[in-house]
Structure formats: C-alpha cells, structure tokens
Amino acid sequence: MKLNKDNPKSLSAANSQLSVEREEVIKTDKLTKRFGDFVATNQVTFEVYAGEIFGFLGANGAGKTTAMKMLCGLSKPSSGNATIAGFDIYKQTEQIKKNIGYMSQKFSLYDDLTIVENIQFFGGIYGLSDQQLKTKSNELIETLGLQNEANKLVNSLPLGWKQKLAFSVAVLHEPRIVFLDEPTGGVDPITRRQFWDLIYQAAEKGITIFVTTHYMDEAEYCNRISMMVDGEIKALDTPANLKQKYAVSSMDEVFYELARGAKRAVS
Amino acid sequence: MADVVLNNIVKTYNKGEVKAVNDVSFEVRKGELFGLIGADGAGKTSIFRILTTLLLPDSGTAYVDGCDVVKDYKTIRKKVGYMPGKFSLYQDLSVEENLHFFATVFDTTVAENYDLIKDIYVQLEPFKTRRAGKLSGGMKQKLALCCALIHRPNVLFLDEPTTGVDVVSRKEFWEMLKGLKQQGITILVSTPYMDEATLCERIALIQSGSMMMIDTPDQIIKKFPDKLYAVKANNMIRLQTELRNNSQIKSCYSFGDYHHITMENEQLTIDNLRASLQNEGLYNLEVKEITPTIEDCFMSLMNR
Amino acid sequence: MKQFLSFVKKEFFHVFRDKKSLLMLFGMPIVQILLFGFALTNEIKNAKIVICDYSNDAATQQIINKLEASKSFEVQRVVSDHFQIENSFKSGDIKLVIIFPENFNRDLLHLNSAQVQIIADASDPNAANTLTGYATNIIRSYQQELRSNSSAPIQIVPEVRMLYNPQLKGATNFVPGVMALVLMLVCVLMTSVSIVREKERGTMEVLLVSPINPVLVIIAKAIPYLLLSVINLVVIILMSVTLLDMPVNGNIVLLFVESILFIITALALGLLISNSVESQQSAMLISMMGMLVPTMLFTGFMFPIENMPVALQLISNIIPAKWYYIIVKSIMIKGLGLASVWKETLILTIMAAVILVISFKKFKIRLE
Amino acid sequence: MRELKFLLQKEFKQIFRNKGLLPLIFVVPFVQLLILPLAADYEVKNINISIVDQDHSSYSQHLISKITSSGYFKLAGYAPTFNEGFKQIENGQADLILEIPTGFERNLIRENQQKLFIAINAINGVKAGLGGNYLSQIISDYNSDIRVQWIRPGRFKEAPTIQLVSSNWFNPFMNYNYFMVPGILVVLVTMVGSYMCALNIVKEKEAGTIEQINVTPIKKYQFVLGKLIPFWIIGMMVFTIGLFIVARLVYGIVPVGSVLLLYGYLAIYLIALLGLGLLISTFAETQQQAMSVAYFFIMIFMLMSGLFTPLDGMPQWAYVIAKINPVTYFIDVVRMIILKGSDFSDLVYHFTIMTGFALVLNGLAIWNYRKTS
The missing domain is CATH 3.40.50.300 (P-loop containing nucleotide triphosphate hydrolases)
Incomplete structure (x- = not known):
C-alpha cells in the first residue's frame, strides 16, 4: 500500500518486481463490446492494482464510457472476461456492486432531494446502519463545509459542489473501487483541485480510483494511465514513463501523439 | 474601433x-x-x-x-x-x-x-x-x-x-x-x-x-502579484500537506506533476524551504521559480 | 420565399425521419376510427334478459318468441320462479327481467286487459331506458296484431319516417364525431411539440439569432402536418365510406374544404400550445390530457350538449370540434351545402384566425 | 427490507415535492369527477319537435298541448309546410316533425281512421328510436281519450290491452350520476396509477439516476417494489377521497354493498395497473414515449370499457377487446358493488380475471425488464 504513493518512477520499477504480491482489483481479458457491426471496445486487456489512481484517457468516442459501463456491471460485454474486486463480471454482478462506487458524467444524485436526504438514501441502500448513517452524513457535511446548505435541495448547489458531493456519496460505503466518469468537466480551477484532494483522501483509505478526464494536468495526478484510441488501449504506463517514451514534456503532447491517428469520426 | x-x-x-x-x-x-x-x-x-x-x-x-x-x-x-x-x-x-x-x-x-x-x-x-x-x-x-x-x-x-x-x-x-x-x-x-x-x-x-x-x-x-515556485518531491501528497501546513506558504495548488506555491512576504528562501521539507523526510526535492499560467492568475484572483 | 421553402423542406425531413412519430401520425387515426367507428354506439344488441313466465300459455309463448327473435335481446332463460331475479341482477349479466303473471292469456281474452311487468337494472339508466323501450315496442306490436283482428273505431295511425339513417345505425352519429376527435388530437399533438422541441434542443437559439421572420418559422412548422393531415383525412373518409358504410350525400369538395379549415384551426391551436410552453413534455400533457376530455365531451356526439348545465353549454361553444361536427353531419349525411353551414364555417374561420394571430404574438423573439 | 424503507422514503419525498405532479394526482381528478358527470348525461330528453299543423282544429291543438306537456318534447316551432319543417331539421333546430294533415279532425270521426306523419332525424339512432316511441305512446294515449269521448262504453268490444308496468331497480329515480360517478372514479384511478407510475420510472431513466441505482447492490425487485408501493397507496388514496368525499358528499352516493369487498378488488386492480405502468416504462426511453403509449392505452381503455357506451352494442371483435381491458372489469365491479350491493359470490369471475391480469402484466413487465437491462 505504501509503495503506490511513492515516486512514480520507483513505483513502476517496484511494479515489475513485486507484481505478484500486488492485488489486482480490476483485471480484464480481451473485453469486447459490439453494437451491431460497430466494435465500441475491442479486446481490451489491462489490470488495475489495489489503491491505485488509474487514469482512463482517450479521445471522444474512443470507447471509454462503454468500457467503464461494462466494468460497473451496467452493460454486458459481448465477449472477453473480467474480474472486479475478485468477482466475475458475468456471474457475480451483485457482489461487484457491493464493492464499487460510481459517479457518472451526468450528475447522478437526486436533484429534488436535499443534501442530507441524498446522503441518507444512498447510504441506506448500501446497508449502512442508522448510527453509521448519522455519523457518516455529519462527517461528510462537515468535510465539505456544507453545514448551511445541508437541508437545501441539491438542485440549488453550484456545479462544483454537486460534483464533490456526488463523489463523497459514491465512496460513502467505502467501496474497494470507485469509478469516476469525467467528474471535473466545467468546474472552476480551485474546486477542481479540491475535488482531487477528495480523491487523494479516498485513495489514502485504500480505495482504488478509476477515473476519466479531459484535463491533462489531472492525468499527471494518476499513478498509471491508459490511453484508448479507436476502442483499443494503445498505451498504459505511469505519466513519467509515457512522457519519456514519447520524448515529450507534457501529457498533452503524449495524448496528441496517440490520438492523432484515431480514425473514428462517428460515435 | x-x-x-x-x-x-x-x-x-x-x-x-x-x-x-x-x-x-x-x-x-x-x-x-x-x-x-x-x-x-x-x-x-x-x-x-x-x-x-x-x-x-x-x-x-x-x-x-x-x-x-x-x-x-x-x-x-x-x-x-x-x-x-x-x-x-x-x-x-x-x-x-x-x-x-x-x-x-x-x-x-x-x-x-x-x-x-x-x-x-x-x-x-x-x-x-x-x-x-x-x-x-x-x-x-x-x-x-x-x-x-x-x-x-x-x-x-x-x-x-x-x-x-x-x-x-x-x-x-x-x-x-x-x-x-x-x-x-x-x-x-x-x-x-x-x-x-x-x-x-x-x-x-x-x-x-x-x-x-x-x-x-x-x-x-x-500582474500576478507574487513570485511563483514549482515544487516537486518523492511523495507529492505529503509534500502538499507539508506545504499547506507551513504558515509562510501563502498558497499551494497542484499542477500536474508539480505543486505551485506562493510565499507570504517573500521571507522564506528557496533553500530554507528545501531544508525544512527535507527535515520532514521528503527527498528528490525540486524547487524552481516559474512564470505563472493563466490558471494560477485565475485562482489568485478568485482568492482575493 | 427561398428561405421559407427551405424551412418547409427541413420540417418534412424531421417528420419523415422520425419513424415512431410517423407511425403514430398515421396509425393512430386509422386504429381509432376503426375501433371507435365500429365499437362506439349507444345501440344495445344482444342484451341478456330473463323472462319469468308464470302463465306459460299461448300468448306468453308468442311474445317470448318475438322477444327471442329481436336482435336487441338474448333471452338467457325462461324461468317460472321469481326468486332468482335479484341474484341474477347482482351477478351482473342480466339487464332486464320480464314477468308474465299467472293467467296472462285468460285475462287478456276475458278481461281485455293483462299486465306485464318489466324490471330493468337501472344502475345504467341509459341502458335501462333503451331496453325498456325495446321491450315495450315488441309487446306493443303484439298488441297491435291482436287489435287488427278486432277493428277498433277512431284510430290514429302514426306513420313514422326515419330520415337519414333508417336503420338507426350507431355509426352515423359517431363517425363524424370520431373524425373531429381524431383530426383534432393528431393535429394538435404533432404541432404542439414541434416548436418547443427546437427550444429544448437549442436549435431555436440559432434560429432566433438569424434574420428569419418568426411568422415564417411558425407557418413552415404547420405545413407538413397540414399535408399529412389531409392524407389522413382522405384515409379516414375512405374508411368511413367503405368500411363503415357512411354516405357522402353532400359535395365532397366542400367537405374537404371545411375539413382543411378545421385542420388549420387545430394546427393553429397546436402551435399556440407549442409557443406557450417550455418543454415537450408539458406540450404533450396539455395536448393529450387537456384536449381529449373537452373534445370528447363538448363535441356533442357522445353526450347531447342541450342536456348540460348552461355554463357547460357556453364552454362547448369554444370547442372547434363542436362546429366541425355539425358541418360534417350536415354535408356528409344531410347532404346540405355551404348555405346551411356558413355560420359554423365563419366561426371556425374566426377561431383559426384568432388562434394564429395569438400564436404569432406569443412567439418570443428572445429567450426566457 | 431496510433498503426498501429507504427507497420508499425517497419516492414519497420526491412525489410530494413535485409541485407539477401533485395537482395532477390530487386536483385534476376531482375537478374531472365534478364536471364529467354534469356533462356526460345522455338521457334522451328535450327532443325538439316542429309541428306542421294543417288542420288547425281543436283536436290538433289538443294533441299538440298533450305532446308539449309530456316533458319529453320541446316545441321548436310551427312550420306552415312539411318542407319548412324539414328545413328546421336540416339546420338542427328540430329533431322531429309531426305533420297533422288537413281535415284530421273531420276525417277521424267520419272515416274512423286518420294518419299522422312523423319524420325523425335519425342520425342519432337511439335518440330517434326513443323519440319515436315516446311520440307514438302519446298519440296512442290521445287516441284512447278521443275514443272514450265519442263512444259510450260497452258499445263495442274493446281491444285487448296489455298494460306494461315497468320498474327500475337499484336506481329508481334513474339518476345518471349514480351510473357515471363510480365509473369515472375508476378511470381517474387508472390514469393516476398506470400513467404516473410509468412516467416516474422513465424519468429516472432520462435523468440518469437509474444508472446510479443500477450500480448499487439494490435488487431489481426492491427497486420495482419501491416504485409500485407509493403509487399503490396513492391510488388507494385517490379512490378513497373520490368515493367518500366527492361521491358521497356531492352526489350522495352511498355504496350499497360491502366497502371492504370494493377495496379488496381495488387492491388487486391497482397491482394489475401498476404492472401495466411498469411494462410501459420498460419499453419507453423518454417520458415523451411513455406518455404517448400511456395515452393511447388510456384512450382505448376509456372508450372501450362500457363507461360511456354499452358493451352490448359492440360488434364481436370490439367486444373481445373490451373484455381484455382491465378497466371494463373494474367499472363493472364498482357499479355492481356500489349500486347493486353484489357480494363476493357474484364477483368470483371478476376476481379471477383481475388476478390473472395482475399476474400477466407484472410477469411481462419483469420479463421485459430483465431483457432490456
């Protein structure tokens, strides 16, 4: 656990030596999703280790959201295998759901419930006890500094706060993995960084983070990054290694190098 | 016109x-x-x-x-x-x-x-x-x-x-x-x-x-009011905690693989900072003065 | 003009590429006219009745035979036990009970007078009235037969002629009403979402920032639906004539012109709704829920308007379908010309004009 | 079960916070319940009669006054000729023309027989039939009166007369509201139940919150129950308010039969309906689609349920459709229990059918739900 917070370079070195000991919380094997003739995700194979912050990047329409939905159990793969937190993606979807959190691109709390009600509802359906619910929601509201807004409808919050709240709710039940689909789009720069502080806090508790983003500086915050192009994973490594490999100074350029060759104009 | x-x-x-x-x-x-x-x-x-x-x-x-x-x-x-x-x-x-x-x-x-x-x-x-x-x-x-x-x-x-x-x-x-x-x-x-x-x-x-x-x-x-430094170390999260706890650091935001900081009253020298961070057990330290980006400016304006 | 044509072309693309709506646009009227044209009727056929015959003689037998021969009734059983009547009613399948007391024939022959008791299940007052009427008629006709043997003096013989619909079919009354209902609902529904859809999708923003005249936007929206509604109209009239045996006694051209006038009124109403609401959903809600019930109630084909309280009668006047219904009946069935329906035509024209003007006025040249 | 508690809490909060939906559930139905029965009265009365009196005799005057005082007919006016009278039919002022020919009085006495001409606008067949009946009856009564005036009793052998005594059970005053109100109540419960339920689920699809639910360990059946139970309760509430407040206080309708039995049937009916709502929601992707489909069903349900027009007049195939419409059964049951006091033994068939509907509709919904996810 301590290893992954180390310098990315030493991490990757350690990675190759200690890979046997590191637990793979996500493991996919030739995972494929077809919609008719269209292959949205093509034989994707990768693994994510426990406690990692894993960046899942790619151009629009590269198949990121499709892949993520399969991993969350929202859609069935056409072929290939995967295990999430050790559970089979086909047969053990219920166990998987107990062990993951999910925050979608679209804001996914109930607009017409208050902040406290949303927290209690999602906590409740994940089976938290009344005592836990009470302490957790107080704790959460305090960390987010939402004491004055706690009984307001979520609807009335600014986008940045909504997103922070949605994330906090997604990790409320302390899942093993949390999936975040473009969580910071359109959020102001300070709130965006506060959001990442929340991600680090969650990672520190041992929650594996699986995140997609269009902000390349955010890519740098990840332990490892995969780059998806036309439904396939074209690169997977630490940010430092990727920059080295393509001999560029920023992730922007890495992305540009890889995505330039994309053929898909349609999504 | x-x-x-x-x-x-x-x-x-x-x-x-x-x-x-x-x-x-x-x-x-x-x-x-x-x-x-x-x-x-x-x-x-x-x-x-x-x-x-x-x-x-x-x-x-x-x-x-x-x-x-x-x-x-x-x-x-x-x-x-x-x-x-x-x-x-x-x-x-x-x-x-x-x-x-x-x-x-x-x-x-x-x-x-x-x-x-x-x-x-x-x-x-x-x-x-x-x-x-x-x-x-x-x-x-x-x-x-x-x-x-x-x-x-x-x-x-x-x-x-x-x-x-x-x-x-x-x-x-x-x-x-x-x-x-x-x-x-x-x-x-x-x-x-x-x-x-x-x-x-x-x-x-x-x-x-x-x-x-x-x-x-x-x-x-x-017009960015302060000098801006980029800091990097072996453990970026701990680095951030340290920097934020330091009363002489005015602001600290992460920017990709660096943290951007400004200092209170410019009294803290780079060497002092480096030393105090090393004392906290951080190594592979890198501190350099940089020109701000628009994002730095935006955030500094937001905090005003 | 070129702008306008290009707009109309675009609207046609929208309509024809949306297969689901297109299906609804053409499917709904056909299904409805068939379903309701055939099924909606106030006639009663094959009503189950019970006959309680304590007399069981030649006269009662003859009357029972007549009742059995009528297509209105299905004589469920002939019993000679009063006891089960209430239960028969309660179990719900019996609508009417006819009771012949003991010695029916003897009384009739010797006392010149005999009694028949008719008990109706009046939980449905309308059916009760109608069925009692049917039964009365049949028994009366038996009585007439008896009388023709013994010629009574001073006899008034009413000679009854049923105009327009000698067979008293239900469809004659309902089909024009269903036509009005169907055209109204389809036109309003389709157009009511058309403008608000552009608002919701954001394309209206771009249109507003363009120099195009808002009146053109509105009219262009209505044109494809006008054309499609005319096709619908042809289909509806063809079906009414071929399948439902409806006559077209008047001038068919006039019928079409009047129908197009009605369609324009309905389209204008749809546009008005579309201009006034902010989401497709409320547009649909208003045009479905808000239009269905009033049109059904106040057109006059189901419920006679003259029976309603005055306030409701007044309301019925603002329902365009009411006027169209009168026009269709006059032209299709009565075979009348424009001279007889000019008043209704004028009312519809004014309605269409007023609604159109309001919707032009309501068209917001800005957001909010 | 704890999860269900949270789901229910959430649903109720959402429903009662939705300011647009609440009036649709609790206000609109009752406004309709108040207006519809007022308007939906097709008892045949106020038949407009136009009279062409070419005799202008005391007999014809007498006959006319007998007709106009009967209560069924309203004098639309006198016309000098039959053709003038016909014009009144054409422009809708009259429904019926009675022509009394010249020499009616004189010829009746002299020749013992005289004809009267009646022409009826038969576009509305039922109205025409009944109108003709009423008029014939009045004329026949009038005939007897004259006969009594002219002929001393016993001078001729009187024609045999069948006296018809008719009685109307369950609704002796033929109050139309008694018939309509319970039926309309059913339609309102139907709309609230199936429609609101379908929309509610599709709304979550559209908002994307259903995805969030789908990644939680909540079981499908819990989610479905969480959606069904609130609307089941709301359906019960709407029915209760309609029955005990509107029907009783406004229309004075007191159920003759067992209220418990009525609620028993309502409970099953609502389950069947909510199954339909659920089924619609599994097909629809947007609230708009759900609305169009629900609308289509409700329109057919309403018009082919025996609510407004009798089922007995329908052709066979339409009758079959009416028989696979759950609303038909409930309308039947409501009228039977409220007006006739039918008991369970009379309703076994209805109960069986509705249970079948509940099973089939919910079964289909669950089957399709699995398929789509």
Whole structure:
C-alpha cells in the first residue's frame, strides 16, 4: 500500500518486481463490446492494482464510457472476461456492486432531494446502519463545509459542489473501487483541485480510483494511465514513463501523439 | 474601433434572486479574438445571450457592430454568427442538409461563402450524408462552426465550443479560429479551460457574474502579484500537506506533476524551504521559480 | 420565399425521419376510427334478459318468441320462479327481467286487459331506458296484431319516417364525431411539440439569432402536418365510406374544404400550445390530457350538449370540434351545402384566425 | 427490507415535492369527477319537435298541448309546410316533425281512421328510436281519450290491452350520476396509477439516476417494489377521497354493498395497473414515449370499457377487446358493488380475471425488464 504513493518512477520499477504480491482489483481479458457491426471496445486487456489512481484517457468516442459501463456491471460485454474486486463480471454482478462506487458524467444524485436526504438514501441502500448513517452524513457535511446548505435541495448547489458531493456519496460505503466518469468537466480551477484532494483522501483509505478526464494536468495526478484510441488501449504506463517514451514534456503532447491517428469520426 | 461594447450590464434571474451578470463592462476590438474565461455558472452564457439579442439585460447598454442589442436587434441578427453551448444542430438532418438549411436561413448559399468554411468543411466532406446526431463530438463542433460562419458574419460568438471535447479536437479547433481571425472576423469565445486562454489576444476572467480582470494574457500574467515556485518531491501528497501546513506558504495548488506555491512576504528562501521539507523526510526535492499560467492568475484572483 | 421553402423542406425531413412519430401520425387515426367507428354506439344488441313466465300459455309463448327473435335481446332463460331475479341482477349479466303473471292469456281474452311487468337494472339508466323501450315496442306490436283482428273505431295511425339513417345505425352519429376527435388530437399533438422541441434542443437559439421572420418559422412548422393531415383525412373518409358504410350525400369538395379549415384551426391551436410552453413534455400533457376530455365531451356526439348545465353549454361553444361536427353531419349525411353551414364555417374561420394571430404574438423573439 | 424503507422514503419525498405532479394526482381528478358527470348525461330528453299543423282544429291543438306537456318534447316551432319543417331539421333546430294533415279532425270521426306523419332525424339512432316511441305512446294515449269521448262504453268490444308496468331497480329515480360517478372514479384511478407510475420510472431513466441505482447492490425487485408501493397507496388514496368525499358528499352516493369487498378488488386492480405502468416504462426511453403509449392505452381503455357506451352494442371483435381491458372489469365491479350491493359470490369471475391480469402484466413487465437491462 505504501509503495503506490511513492515516486512514480520507483513505483513502476517496484511494479515489475513485486507484481505478484500486488492485488489486482480490476483485471480484464480481451473485453469486447459490439453494437451491431460497430466494435465500441475491442479486446481490451489491462489490470488495475489495489489503491491505485488509474487514469482512463482517450479521445471522444474512443470507447471509454462503454468500457467503464461494462466494468460497473451496467452493460454486458459481448465477449472477453473480467474480474472486479475478485468477482466475475458475468456471474457475480451483485457482489461487484457491493464493492464499487460510481459517479457518472451526468450528475447522478437526486436533484429534488436535499443534501442530507441524498446522503441518507444512498447510504441506506448500501446497508449502512442508522448510527453509521448519522455519523457518516455529519462527517461528510462537515468535510465539505456544507453545514448551511445541508437541508437545501441539491438542485440549488453550484456545479462544483454537486460534483464533490456526488463523489463523497459514491465512496460513502467505502467501496474497494470507485469509478469516476469525467467528474471535473466545467468546474472552476480551485474546486477542481479540491475535488482531487477528495480523491487523494479516498485513495489514502485504500480505495482504488478509476477515473476519466479531459484535463491533462489531472492525468499527471494518476499513478498509471491508459490511453484508448479507436476502442483499443494503445498505451498504459505511469505519466513519467509515457512522457519519456514519447520524448515529450507534457501529457498533452503524449495524448496528441496517440490520438492523432484515431480514425473514428462517428460515435 | 470597438466592435462589441458592454456598459455596466446587469442580468438577474428569478426576480433578482440569482445574479447572473453583475455590472460587466468591456470592449472587443474589430478583428480581435477575445476570450471569456470562467467555470460553469460564471455568467458567460448570459453575456453571450445578451450580445446575440436573445436576452434583455436588466440594466446597462451593449452594442454589437455599432447596433444597440435591444433596439436594433433585427440588424444585429443579420450580422452575427452564434454557436450556442448546447449542441444546436438538427440531429436528424445530414451534415450537408444542416449546412444548406442554415445558409438559406441567412439568405445566402453555401457556394457564396464556401471559401470561408472550405478549410473546415473538407474535413467533414467524407461524412456529408451522415446525420449530424451520429457525428463524434469534435465533428459536431466543426459542423456547428461551419453553420455559424456560412453567412460570413462580422462578429462570431462561440459559447463554450470546446467543452467536453478531447485535447486533439480542441487543438484543431483553435487552429481554425486563428484562421478565421485572419479573415478579419471579430471572435468572442468562452471556455472553462484555462489553458486555452493564452490562445486569445485578450481575455476576460469571470467568476460568479463579475469580471475579475480583462487584459492580454501576457499582461495578466505580469500582474500576478507574487513570485511563483514549482515544487516537486518523492511523495507529492505529503509534500502538499507539508506545504499547506507551513504558515509562510501563502498558497499551494497542484499542477500536474508539480505543486505551485506562493510565499507570504517573500521571507522564506528557496533553500530554507528545501531544508525544512527535507527535515520532514521528503527527498528528490525540486524547487524552481516559474512564470505563472493563466490558471494560477485565475485562482489568485478568485482568492482575493 | 427561398428561405421559407427551405424551412418547409427541413420540417418534412424531421417528420419523415422520425419513424415512431410517423407511425403514430398515421396509425393512430386509422386504429381509432376503426375501433371507435365500429365499437362506439349507444345501440344495445344482444342484451341478456330473463323472462319469468308464470302463465306459460299461448300468448306468453308468442311474445317470448318475438322477444327471442329481436336482435336487441338474448333471452338467457325462461324461468317460472321469481326468486332468482335479484341474484341474477347482482351477478351482473342480466339487464332486464320480464314477468308474465299467472293467467296472462285468460285475462287478456276475458278481461281485455293483462299486465306485464318489466324490471330493468337501472344502475345504467341509459341502458335501462333503451331496453325498456325495446321491450315495450315488441309487446306493443303484439298488441297491435291482436287489435287488427278486432277493428277498433277512431284510430290514429302514426306513420313514422326515419330520415337519414333508417336503420338507426350507431355509426352515423359517431363517425363524424370520431373524425373531429381524431383530426383534432393528431393535429394538435404533432404541432404542439414541434416548436418547443427546437427550444429544448437549442436549435431555436440559432434560429432566433438569424434574420428569419418568426411568422415564417411558425407557418413552415404547420405545413407538413397540414399535408399529412389531409392524407389522413382522405384515409379516414375512405374508411368511413367503405368500411363503415357512411354516405357522402353532400359535395365532397366542400367537405374537404371545411375539413382543411378545421385542420388549420387545430394546427393553429397546436402551435399556440407549442409557443406557450417550455418543454415537450408539458406540450404533450396539455395536448393529450387537456384536449381529449373537452373534445370528447363538448363535441356533442357522445353526450347531447342541450342536456348540460348552461355554463357547460357556453364552454362547448369554444370547442372547434363542436362546429366541425355539425358541418360534417350536415354535408356528409344531410347532404346540405355551404348555405346551411356558413355560420359554423365563419366561426371556425374566426377561431383559426384568432388562434394564429395569438400564436404569432406569443412567439418570443428572445429567450426566457 | 431496510433498503426498501429507504427507497420508499425517497419516492414519497420526491412525489410530494413535485409541485407539477401533485395537482395532477390530487386536483385534476376531482375537478374531472365534478364536471364529467354534469356533462356526460345522455338521457334522451328535450327532443325538439316542429309541428306542421294543417288542420288547425281543436283536436290538433289538443294533441299538440298533450305532446308539449309530456316533458319529453320541446316545441321548436310551427312550420306552415312539411318542407319548412324539414328545413328546421336540416339546420338542427328540430329533431322531429309531426305533420297533422288537413281535415284530421273531420276525417277521424267520419272515416274512423286518420294518419299522422312523423319524420325523425335519425342520425342519432337511439335518440330517434326513443323519440319515436315516446311520440307514438302519446298519440296512442290521445287516441284512447278521443275514443272514450265519442263512444259510450260497452258499445263495442274493446281491444285487448296489455298494460306494461315497468320498474327500475337499484336506481329508481334513474339518476345518471349514480351510473357515471363510480365509473369515472375508476378511470381517474387508472390514469393516476398506470400513467404516473410509468412516467416516474422513465424519468429516472432520462435523468440518469437509474444508472446510479443500477450500480448499487439494490435488487431489481426492491427497486420495482419501491416504485409500485407509493403509487399503490396513492391510488388507494385517490379512490378513497373520490368515493367518500366527492361521491358521497356531492352526489350522495352511498355504496350499497360491502366497502371492504370494493377495496379488496381495488387492491388487486391497482397491482394489475401498476404492472401495466411498469411494462410501459420498460419499453419507453423518454417520458415523451411513455406518455404517448400511456395515452393511447388510456384512450382505448376509456372508450372501450362500457363507461360511456354499452358493451352490448359492440360488434364481436370490439367486444373481445373490451373484455381484455382491465378497466371494463373494474367499472363493472364498482357499479355492481356500489349500486347493486353484489357480494363476493357474484364477483368470483371478476376476481379471477383481475388476478390473472395482475399476474400477466407484472410477469411481462419483469420479463421485459430483465431483457432490456
């Protein structure tokens, strides 16, 4: 656990030596999703280790959201295998759901419930006890500094706060993995960084983070990054290694190098 | 000569409860590429809608190409091109059909102004019979730009054209805007991405309906009040905690693989800082002075 | 003009590419006219009745035979036990009980007078009335037969002629009403979402920023639906004539012109709704829920308007379908010309004009 | 079960916070319940009669006054000729013409027989039939009166007369509201139940919150129950308010039969309906689609349920459709229990059918739900 917070370079070195000991919380094997003739995700194979912050990047329409939905159990793969937190993606979807959190691109709390009600509802359906619910929601509201807004409808919050709240709710039940689909789009720069502080806090508790983003500086915050192009994973490594490999100074350029060759104009 | 002028524009919603635009004034010169930089809900869209005559301001005056946005709205509508934030083409019409439709709406033809959109349209041409709804984000955005340009507008308003679009498509899009600027079109563009700010000639930084600063990107960076340092260490998270706990550090934000910090009163030297961090067990330390980015400036303004 | 044509072309694309709506546009009227044209009727056929015959003689037998021969009744059983009547009613399948007391024939022959008791299940007062009427008629006709044997003096013989619909078919009354209902609902529904859809999708923003005249936008929206509704109208009239045996006694051209006038009124109403609401959903809610019930109630084909309280009668006057219904009946069935329906035509024209003007006025040249 | 508690809490909060939906559930139905029965009265009365009296005798005057005082007919006016009278039919002022020929009085006495001409606008067949009946009856009564005047009793052998005594059970005053109100109540419960339920689920699809639910360990059946139970309760509430407040206080309708039995049936009916709502929601992707489909069903349900027009007049195939419409059964049951006091033994068939509906509709919904996810 301590290893992954180390310098990315030493991490990757350690990675190759200690890979046997590191637990793979996500493991996919030739995972494929077809919609008719269209292959949205093509034989994707990768693994994510426990406690990692894993960046899942790619151009629009590269198949990121499709892949993520399969991993969350929202859609069935056409072929290939995967295990999430050790559970089979086909047969053990219920166990998987107990062990993951999910925050979608679209804001996914109930607009017409208050902040406290949303927290209690999602906590409740994940089976938290009344005592836990009470302490957790107080704790959460305090960390987010939402004491004055706690009984307001979520609807009335600014986008940045909504997103922070949605994330906090997604990790409320302390899942093993949390999936975040473009969580910071359109959020102001300070709130965006506060959001990442929340991600680090969650990672520190041992929650594996699986995140997609269009902000390349955010890519740098990840332990490892995969780059998806036309439904396939074209690169997977630490940010430092990727920059080295393509001999560029920023992730922007890495992305540009890889995505330039994309053929898909349609999504 | 100013092409777009705003004087003390105020716009509220819900009977004054929500202040979307708060006393905003600025000018955009003819042929300028002007950027409105701010997060979701900062008031960018309201400003755009007032300028494109879609909304009436509560108070204040605004002129586009010499016409009053309230009184001369009909004249303005002939002269401007507008690309709203939401994807606003007909999804069930093909690329070609959309373009021809918008051309006739503005009482012109595609052929007449083809030279203006040619560079953009060639990329769309292979898909011209495809329904707009089936295009990828980047392609949709190019088509929308073509449609907004088809009548050779004097002023072009682009409301968050790059939101949700990947880096590659964004780069291409800005290249296109540069090309259009050379044609002499005044362009007003809004974006939540701070890194795009440097691509504009002048920018306005906007937060919660108020202007924080208006200037060229270089000048804004020059006005950054403090010295800015980039810090890096073996453990970035612990580094951040240490920096934030240090009372002599004024601000600390992470920027990719570095943390950007400013110092209180400039009393702390780099060496002192390095030493104190090493004392905390951090190694592989790197501290260097850097020029701020627009994002640094934005955040420093937000904290004021 | 070129702008306008290009607009109309675009609207046609929208309509024809939306297969689901197209199916609804053409499918709904056909299904409805068939379903309701055949099924909606106030006639009662094959009503189950019980006959309680305590007399069981030649006369009662003859009357029972007549009742059995009538297509209105299905004589469930002939019993001679009063006891089960209430239960038969309660179990719900019996609508009427006819009781012949003991010695029916003897009384009739010797006392010149005999009694028949008819008990109706009046929980449905309308059916009760109608069925009692049917039964009365049959028994009366038996009585007439008896009388013709013994010629009574001073006899008034009413000679009854049923005009327009000698067979008293239900369809004659209902089909014009269903036509009005169907055209109204389809036209309003389709157009009511058309403008607000552009508002929701954001395309309206771009249109507003263009120099196009709002009146053109509105009219262009209505044109494809006008054309499609005329096709619908042809289909409806063809079906009414071929399948439902409806006559077209009047001038068919006039019928079409009047129908187009009605369609325009309905389209204008749809546009008005579309201009006034902010989401497709409320547009649909208003045009479905808000239009269905009033049109059904106040057109006059189901419930006679003259029976309603005055306030409701007044309301019925603002329902365009009411006037169209009168026009269709006059032209199709009565075979009348414009001279007889000019008043209704004028009312519809004024309605269409007023609604159109209001929707032009309501068209917002800005957002909000 | 704890999860269900949270789901229910959430649903109720959402429903009662939705300011647009609440009036649709609790106000609109009752406004309709108040207006519909007022308007939906097709008892045949106020038949407009136009009289062409060419005799102008005391007999014809007498006959006319007998007709106009009968209560069924309203004098639309006198016409000099039959053709003038016909014009009144054409322009809708009259429904019926009675022509009394010249020499009616004189010829009746002299020739012992005289004809009267009646022409009826038969576009509305039922109205025409009944109108003709009423008029014939009045004429026949009038005939007897004259006969009594002219002929001393016993001078001729009187024609045999069958006296018809008719009685109307369960609703002796033929109050139309008694018939309509319970039926309309059923339609309102139906709309609230199926429609609101379908929309509610599709709304979550559209908002994307259903995805969030789908990644939680909540079981499908819990989610479905969480959606069904609130609308089941609301359906019960709407029915209760309608029955005990509107029907009783406004229309004075007191159920003759067992209220418990009525609620028993309502409970099953609502389950069947909510199954339909659920089924619609599994097909629809947007609220708009759900609305169009629900609308289509409700329109057919309403018009082919025996609510307004009798099922017995329908052709066979339409009758079959009416029989696969759950609303038909409930309308039947409501009328039977409220007006006739039918008991369970009378309703076994209805109960069986509705249970079948509940099973089939919910079964289909669950089957399709699995398929689509």
